[in-house]
Amino acid sequence: MAVKNYILVCGGTACESSKATEIFNSLKEEAEAQGVIDDVQIVKTGCFGFCEKGPIVKILPEEAFYVEVVPEDAKEIISESIVKGRMVERLLYVDDTQEQKDEFDVEDIKFYQKQVRIVLRNCGFIDPEKIDEYIAREGYAALEKVLFDMKPDDVINELKESGLRGRGGAGFPTWMKWNFTKGADNDQKYIVCNADEGDPGAYMDRSTLEGDPHSVLEAMAIAGYAVGADTGVIYIRAEYPLAIERLEIAIKQARDYGLLGKDILGSGFDFDFEIRLGAGAFVCGEETALLRSIEGNRGMPTPKPPFPAVEGLWGKPTVINNVETWANIPMIILKGGEWFRGIGTERSSGTKVFALTGKINNSGLVEVPMGTTLREIVYDIGGGIKDDKAFKAVQTGGPSGGVLTKDFLDTPIDFDQLTAVGSMMGSGGMIVMDEDDCIVDVAKFYQEFCVEESCGKCAPCRIGTRKLYDILNKISKGKGTHQDLENMKTIGTAMKKAALCGLGQTAPNPILSSLKFFEDEYLEHVDDKICKAGKCKDLVRFEIDADKCIGCTVCARKCPVGCISGERKHPHVIDQDQCVKCGECYAACKFGAITKS
Amino acid sequence: MSCADCGNIAKEAREIVAEVGSEPEKVIPLLQEIQNRHGYLSQELVEAVAEEIKLPVSRLYGVATFYSQFRFEPIGKNLIKVCKGTACHVAGAEKVYSIISEKLGIEEGETTDDQLFTLESVACLGCCSLAPVVMINDSIYGKLNPAKMGKILKEYADGK
Known part of the structure; x- marks a missing residue:
């Protein structure tokens, strides 16, 4: 008997980590149990790209696009989609442009609309093992x-x-x-x-x-x-x-x-x-x-x-x-x-694949023509910032790249444009940051990475990355000076000129570009000794406002190190010596009784 | 180590070399095979393999210490890899790491005294949409927070 339906199960890494193999096996078992195993071909494909909503299962030719599937859904997918030829409505993906589920078409999903798939042309379509x-x-x-x-x-x-x-x-x-x-x-x-x-x-x-x-x-x-x-x-x-x-x-x-x-x-x-x-x-x-x-x-x-x-x-x-x-x-x-x-811009033809991650609603793998703007990627494809927070910056090029602020949201992204604004294309990591992210902390994160990964062969990189990291560490503890900021520029500029390979030449980029666009935030750490985002632990202190605390005990139960104490219905206290500044209590308190300063 | 083991070690070294090859370019694959078999690079086996392929032991260690994949101490029953990639970092990987480190009383690369857990951090596990992510043995745990992480650790400590 000819195959009538295809079931494509995403076998990308993120979906695989969320039980894609179990889903695949359950679908096979169910198809067998319900007597339709000869009507359907079940395929484990490569990444669909829409990792945020994984694991993803797609039914062809109906184009049913099921998201956040769990192995227990297999029975219903087979009985509805395959046996009865209907859709499992509760699993269908819906975004804000599609009010009616029955008008569903995968092409209409905003996440895919602006994408052009050349590199990823077969990912999610074929069984890569055949x-x-x-x-x-x-x-x-x-x-x-x-x-x-x-x-x-x-x-x-x-x-x-x-x-x-x-x-x-x-x-x-x-x-x-x-x-x-x-x-x-x-x-x-x-x-x-x-x-x-x-x-x-x-x-x-x-x-x-x-x-x-x-x-x-x-x-x-x-x-x-x-x-x-x-x-x-x-x-x-x-x-x-x-x-x-x-x-x-x-x-x-x-x-x-x-x-x-x-x-x-x-x-x-x-x-x-x-x-x-x-x-x-x-x-x-x-x-x-x-x-x-x-x-x-x-x-x-x-x-x-x-x-x-x-x-x-x-x-x-x-x-x-x-x-x-x-x-x-x-x-x-x-x-x-x-x-x-004919695709892309004059000097950067074709497409670019980005791994869009961080504080974004639709994280995943996206392929867009060169020249697409950051706004289209972040808002149209990525669906905007998580929890309606404010967009702060995007880091492209990872530890070799730089930040793009909201002023660059309408900059077409290609090799030369990114270099012109002090970042670089890099391999395609695109990390979205929101108001809760601290620019000093992110720069320090990348620099720590470069210190660990510097091979040590040439002095500009070996010593430069370490010095830059030490200075950032000092700033994140509220001990930085204006001279430190100047020194970072001097060291960074020297590394760009003198390091042996791309790693050392680009390692200062995250610092130099963030210093340029977020100088105020560095100065807050240096002059006022504050980290507004609350990421630099030494500059943050969580306290309980005794007037607002009703003694519900939620914070004490959430605290992973058990440093919050107090009797039920009485104000609680945080033991500052034990506190690891994780912010769990701050996030958990429904009464705004916990202050972050 | 008793010398009854020496013969076994030499035998295993020969096996590994026969499987992977003895050319100098095979140094990394040879080290990878040793680690695949034992979870770390035991000094005796590295020395035996060096002898077998007629290269100085220093050459093998020179290569091994360069790459972060290689370990020089045995690992505990459960290997915890905390992803410290960028997406995980902005999603709070540091907090997850601190809780594990705090609860188990070990730092990066260390193993608990009861040999139950080894803690490592890795640059990126490649499932950024699930950030922050931790991998314990072959299982991936995503969208973690300190409280969730604490529970998972307890499950493993209780003998999962």
Whole structure:
């Protein structure tokens, strides 16, 4: 019997953490129990992107979009959606534009409306563990096209025409990298995929690999043909077990189909893969450090030139791009560079995937054309700030980037615009902050990260990050001076000029940009010794107003360290020595009796 | 360590090298395999593997100490990884961490005396929509607050 319905269960990391596998298994059991197992195909896909509402289950062809599903819903989903052909209304996603549930269409969900999916084209549509599903969506057609209809130069010209720039952060034109390697005279060349996504708060590459591993393999093989390389190496974080497993399955299936290995599709072109697991070092996202790590060494960067394109892995010419860059390439080959250039802005073509997180209603993975404004991302796609709080800033580029304030809400986001305002594209982390976030605290957070991740090879980064952190720490304790603020600018500027690699050169960015846009907040910490957001613990004190406290005991029960005491119906007291300043009591008190100062 | 173990250690080192490879470029995969098997890098096994692949032990330790994945002490029964990624940070990861540290009396990288818990922090677990997040063994707990975290710890302490 032919399959009538498809049930797609999101198998992205966030949904997986919320029992997606149990849901998947329960759906199968229920379909079996209700006798419809032959009518329905149940698929675990890659990330749908709408992580906020996960776990997500989608029914095709009806396009029912079920959110926050739990394993116990399986029975009803099968009996209603599959057996009776109706929708389970209570699970349908509704946003404020859709009053009538029966007019539902996934395309209408605001979260998806402004998105254009090129990189994530297959995520949430196919079973990433089945090569046939990738092939059914034009998979490996681009490889076939280059092998039989294009010369290596044609491939590079198509890429040049597309204007694709590296998505790892720096935005270097991809075709130039390829062209350098192609032009290098050497019998052995390598193609490397940088999947060492280490930016905290970013998971675009992980989701791409988990949801559509073949797109990266296909792209790397295309590069191999274009530059004359026969080996691809994927360097991926060991912390991404699901992505690693799916890549391994994908490589095996592609070999079995003759799409990888010797004499691909009878063309005479050979290409195969190796997977290397990173071991947890942010600096290995820097390409020279990554190559040293693959070679089995401490992942310390080396000066450029020589560039990896000419002298890379094992000293051989090497093309190295990140996951998102690779995932664009099959589509560019199939639809043409001109098509790609038509999306985005003049100097930044195509789309960008962002991991939208923080104080935002719809956190998740979003892919938008370059040139989309921050306002569209935060308010239209992201659904605005949580709990109707005030927007404060967005940090792009993680520890290498900077803050964008509300003045930049209408700035089109592309590589050059972000650099012009003192931030950077980075790999795509986008953290939204609200009025409760302290800018000094966030800068300190990033600097602490950089101190830990600095490899220590060059003094500007090793010493600079530490000095910057110490100063921020002092400021967060109310002991900073005006001179400290000046010193941070001096140190930061020196690091930008003198550090060996991108890590050290960009590490001061969060501080320099926040100093520029939130100088007042730094001055409050320095002059007035206050942290209005209440994040800098040493500057915060929680107290109970005896006049307002009715002795309900809620705060005492909520206090995780048991430092609030008092009799029932009598005012309570906080033991200041024991208090960990977690603010749980402040959030729990319904009578406004707890003050934060 | 009795010397009856020495033979076993040498045997295991040979097994690991046979499985992973003996080229200098395999140093990281070799260390990863040791840690996969034992949860940490035991000095005896690292030395035995170094001997097997004819590289100085210092080379292996030089690499191992560079990467945050590697541990040099055995871990407790339950491994707690507190995510300190940016999304978790702004959502209050520090408070969650403090409560665990306070309740168990251990800091980053330490194990409780009863060998029940080891506490680590990690840069990002990649499920930011659930922030703040903690991973205990293979289970992920999201949207935490100090009170919720306290309850979860108690469940594990009670023998979950």
